Amino acid sequence: MKTIPSKETILLVEDDSLVRQSIAFFLENIGYHVLQGNDGREGLELFTRESPDAIILDLQMPGMSGLELLAAIKSDLPATPTIVVSGTGSMDDIIATLKLGAWDYLTKPIEDLAVLEHAVTQALEKSRLIKENKRYQLHLEEEVSKRTAELQRREQELKMTLISIVDVVASMVEKRDPYTAGHEQRVTSLALAIARELDLDEERYEGLGLSAAIHDLGKVAIPSEILAKPGKLTSIEYQLIQTHAQIGYDILTEGTAAFPWPIKTIVHQHHERINGSGYPLGLSGHDLLIESRILSVADVVEAMASHRPYRPALGIEVALQEISKHQGTLYDADVVTACLSLFANKKFTFEYS
Numbered sequence: 001m002k003t004i005p006s007k008e009t010i011l012l013v014e015d016d017s018l019v020r021q022s023i024a025f026f027l028e029n030i031g032y033h034v035l036q037g038n039d040g041r042e043g044l045e046l047f048t049r050e051s052p053d054a055i056i057l058d059l060q061m062p063g064m065s066g067l068e069l070l071a072a073i074k075s076d077l078p079a080t081p082t083i084v085v086s087g088t089g090s091m092d093d094i095i096a097t098l099k100l101g102a103w104d105y106l107t108k109p110i111e112d113l114a115v116l117e118h119a120v121t122q123a124l125e126k127s128r129l130i131k132e133n134k135r136y137q138l139h140l141e142e143e144v145s146k147r148t149a150e151l152q153r154r155e156q157e158l159k160m161t162l163i164s165i166v167d168v169v170a171s172m173v174e175k176r177d178p179y180t181a182g183h184e185q186r187v188t189s190l191a192l193a194i195a196r197e198l199d200l201d202e203e204r205y206e207g208l209g210l211s212a213a214i215h216d217l218g219k220v221a222i223p224s225e226i227l228a229k230p231g232k233l234t235s236i237e238y239q240l241i242q243t244h245a246q247i248g249y250d251i252l253t254e255g256t257a258a259f260p261w262p263i264k265t266i267v268h269q270h271h272e273r274i275n276g277s278g279y280p281l282g283l284s285g286h287d288l289l290i291e292s293r294i295l296s297v298a299d300v301v302e303a304m305a306s307h308r309p310y311r312p313a314l315g316i317e318v319a320l321q322e323i324s325k326h327q328g329t330l331y332d333a334d335v336v337t338a339c340l341s342l343f344a345n346k347k348f349t350f351e352y353s
Contacts, residue, residue: 007032008033009033009035010030010035010055010056011054012056012057013039013046014037014038014061015061023056023113026113027120029287030117038061039062040064040068043055043069047073050070051081053081053124055083056082056085056116059084059088059093067093068082069101070082070100070102079130079131080127081126081127083102083103083105083119083120084106085107086105086107086108103240155260183302183303184214185351186217186302186350190339192212192296193342194298194335194339198335198338200291200294200333204261204291205259207262207263207266208291210259210263211263211291211295212295218243218247218249219241219248220251221243222243223277227309228308229309233310242271245267245271252264266289268292269289270298270299272288272292273296273329274329281295290335297332298339301339304318304319306350306352316350320339323336323340
């Protein structure tokens with residue numbers, strides 16, 4: 001008989017002292033540490049206190065039977081191999097014990113204890129494999145969790161870097177066109193307020209805010225004398241200003257920063273209109289991102305309500321009348337409703353420095 005390298009503990013629950021002691025002697029002789037219980041209740045106490053590596057139990061015992069013991073420890077049995085050794089050998093008993101989680105069933109008397117040794121060895125080996133697999137799974141889950149947390153941290157750092165880039169670009173655009181200083185910030189505040197009214201999800205809300213902050217990025221390519229021209233623009237000058245949406249898109253497309261939001265598309269579409277009459281692509285309806293539809297309304301309202309080099313401020317009432325008049329044609333109906341509600345019910349106002 002081979003010796004077990006490290007002692008594993010076996011709980012032996014048997015009311016027949018002669019049978020119990022002979023089995024215990026055999027198991028200890030081949031290297032196991034054996035705990036002995038003479039009935040189900042004592043077996044349950046030993047199981048709870050000692051957490052044995054395996055259990056060998058009889059079925060027919062006074063007080064708490066083997067089946068009752070199995071039922072009491074059922075939730076722990078998947079990882080604790082349990083071998084039933086019983087003199088009944090009935091099919092009903094075998095089925096009942098297996099249903100309760102027993103791993104094996106041997107019939108008494110056991111003529112050849114090598115059969116018991118084999119059953120115990122096989123059960124413990126299977127148990128070790130289950131435990132090793134659980135440890136591996138736990139380690140794997142911890143590793144996945146750690147790597148996920150690291151990826152999230154890096155993603156957040158990247159987002160913060162990109163947001164800083166957007167802030168720098170927005171500041172540059174404002175300095176390039178001092179006559180509309182504060183326009184981007186005011187458009188952003190209104191666009192985000194509309195987005196909240198529409199219950200836009202957080203990721204799209206974040207992308208909208210960044211897009212609004214640099215929606216006029218393309219104006220860096222427009223001559224400053226045209227941007228600051230005090231009188232009415234000629235048709236050629238107006239067409240030149242209209243190119244800023246495409247230029248802004250081109251700049252963002254050529255950049256190396258990979259934004260996790262569709263910023264370049266939102267910037268590209270902020271002068272498109274629901275009926276297809278906008279520019280530069282003439283897109284219509286749901287071909288336009290919801291962020292673009294929100295930004296276009298916020299941009300129009302702020303532009304009309306505020307002072308421009310070529311005209312004085314028209315006021316918020318005129319601006320709201322404009323979007324209301326063209327609700328569902330030039331401007332998204334739901335976006336307009338949300339915007340009107342902000343000014344009428346939420347007392348939204350623009351902040352001017």
